């Protein structure tokens with residue numbers, strides 16, 4: 264390609280790039296000024312983990328350690344505290360920085376104690392802030408809206424329909 268051919272090609276490329284730039288200059292931005300402006304999260308969002316209280320206001324966790332056993336990256340550690348009427352978690356820690364958000368811990372929890380929240384608003388540059396103890400996990404549960412998906416609801420959804428169960432029994 265000769266000199267004029269190359270010059271023409273470069274001019275065309277620059278004109279095209281400038282057209283794109285001009286078009287975008289007057290376009291409404293697609294970004295928002297987070298955290299001053301927070302976009303509503305989708306209804307089914309399942310974000311960071313927390314511990315919940317039950318309907319009587321007691322800690323829902325009975326320290327059974329099922330979540331600890333099922334967790335693939337083993338980021339949950341629970342110590343059980345035996346009580347007269349029920350058991351509790353003496354200590355409960357969750358290393359959120361290594362969590363895979365697989366939700367298995369929520370699915371196995373018999374008392375809906377460990378839940379996911381409708382937020383992932385816990386970004387930090389300090390990993391130590393993501394080592395969550397029992398108090399912090401309860402505080403997060405109070406601070407943010409819980410996700411719809413509790414262990415009992417998820418297990419109910421996975422159960423075979425009643426008609427299928429009756430047929431299997433015949």
Ligand code: SF4
Nearest residue numbers: 334362363365366368
């Ligand atoms: S979501 Fe998965 S990886 Fe995270 S704590 Fe629960 S079981 Fe472990």
Ligand code: SF4
Nearest residue numbers: 324325327328330372
């Ligand atoms: S959060 Fe649920 S599964 Fe984990 S120890 Fe407590 S009661 Fe058991």
